[in-house]
Amino acid sequence: MSELFNKAALRDTVQKYLSEAEKSLEIKSIDNEEIRTEIKFLLKQKNAVLVAHYYTEDAIQELAEETGGVIADSLEMARFGANHDAETLVVAGVKFMGETAKILSPEKTILMPTLEATCSLDIGCPIDEFSAFCDQYPERKVVVYANTSAAVKARADWVVTSSIALDVVEHLVEQGEKIIWAPDQHLGGYIQRETGADMILWDGACIVHEEFKAKGILDLKTVYPNAAILVHPESPESVVEIADVVGSTSQLLNATKNMPNETFIVATDRGIFYKMKQASPKKRFIEAPTAGSGASCRSCAHCPWMALNSLEMLRNALRDGSGEIHIPEETRLKALIPLQRMLNFQR
Template sequence: MPLDTSVKQAAVDLPFIRVPDLPQWPVLSPAEQERLKQDIKTMLRRQNAVLVAHYYTDGALQDLAEETGGCVADSLEMARFGTEHPATTLVVAGVRFMGETSKILNNEKRVLMPDLAATCSLDEGCPAGLFSAYCDEHPDYTVVVYANTSAEVKARSDWVVTSGIALPIIRHLARSGEKVLWAPDRHLGQYVQKQTGAEMIYWPGSCIVHERFRAEALAEMRSRHPQAAVLVHPESPEEVVALADVVGSTTALIQAVVTLPNPEFIVATDAGIMHKMQQLAPGKVLIEAPTLGEGATCQSCARCPWMGMNSLQNLAEVLKTGKNEIVVSADLARKAAIPIRRMLDFARDMRK
């Protein structure tokens, strides 16, 4: 009997998500910024701390992480880095689920974040209670959740995945004849299902940044830049993904800018990624994908407001005060670590 490869969306009422305005940080003079960076470097050394920053954070934070022996990466590499680094304090510049993941895997370490209110629309749109009830309704499905989820949701899952490793893991499960309950991003779920042929049901969440890219405006922009390659993160709507030359995780899109011969790239993901792209490929022209179209209120909204809550100013403050510590109970960390370590082990075996 052939597999049912349709993707069925959960019929649930998602909670209202309050989206903050992008923070407007005070502009620092070059001298002020350098003094602040030196203060942070000193505090990191004294506290045996290391800074881990996501590609979507401000470029100054990314630079500081690398200058101090930390890490700038996607969420999979951030998780792996924290487990392998000897520092006793991890300072995570990103959004809350990234800090929680670091704490889950390193419960004995202190994990700090510049702002604990820096969350994620995917995380907020998948409350643990609602999600657990949905899983209970489908006990014969293997539960696979995206990293952009709370510790409680991870603890309810069988596998945790990032966009960089979702395809090989779902292919593995499909070949084993397992049916997949996917959460929380419906666009990534659709993309994964089409690529793997897995039998899937999925949660109806989405990322507020990637949801706003518009196919019609992207096609028009591409016509004006015929030499450009279109790079799309798979959290984007299906019709946007269909226009891509490269679909992939943040790391895959960065690699595409470095390796492809195109002189220009239209980038359909959070614009924070362009900092690393420009560093690695300084001769390439990077263009933000448009969000013009029905339902959009700005030409390019490609900025996560929660990622924007990280700054040099509040990073220095958290190191001075020790506030904004991530706390995950030992029991919850133990449960949530199982599906995360399953992903990390799978990734390690792939590298071998």
């Protein structure tokens, strides 16, 4: 991996990219009935359906439910869209989610509230750098996390989500395979520890999950001693080690339904609280604290790019056709192979 994408430089690259996106957008969080009514009308007029990620704002998630759409993780968003008869999918999330939807549904129009909403894992794993990295280890299987560009997926043998990554890597270990993993080093390290796989890790991280601190969580645990600690595996090892449950967004959501605890300390994006509170209205959900050197308010328990999504931008995308996802067909077909491999494995 070149010096350009070491951890310090990656943080600078991510923050610069985010600052430029914020300057180019007037970020609003408008939740008024007039815009909601217009969106509902446009969804019907355009034969469109809204698919929203768990990390988007409550108003968008609520609207997805009200209009027959879905709130889900990135893979289920794309799968729901592929199986839906709508001609247009409006993907509220970040860019790689829209690209995944387009890979699986090339015949459909894929719109996003803004194409400026990306992901630190995605921009921290550029295709030229990553291809050169992979070329150094031609004997290894390339496994990439869903939080990557279509071009990076096209370079991979497997695409995985956090909910299926352990199973896929265990399968590859049984086949005697050695692995290149990208881009999240914390999720990769967790999988490596759990499976004993021979893995070379790309040095990337999520700017939200990397900021969670074990000490802060343990201090909070002394205030709420009966709380269960729920952790997404994109978090640092020290945070994962103190968790009661480690899992994907959907797995953490299920844990809150099934565990007897009345209080949960949650180390993932606070956008998930909408569905957690909906599923368990009598339970209490507390954001895991972030602090320490390099921490930024932009990354405190909420993805800054997810925050770029708004009802106003969603309306504009439907009305004007802005934010459309396009992928070169050659890239799409190559990326479809590892995605389909994962879907077949999951079945």
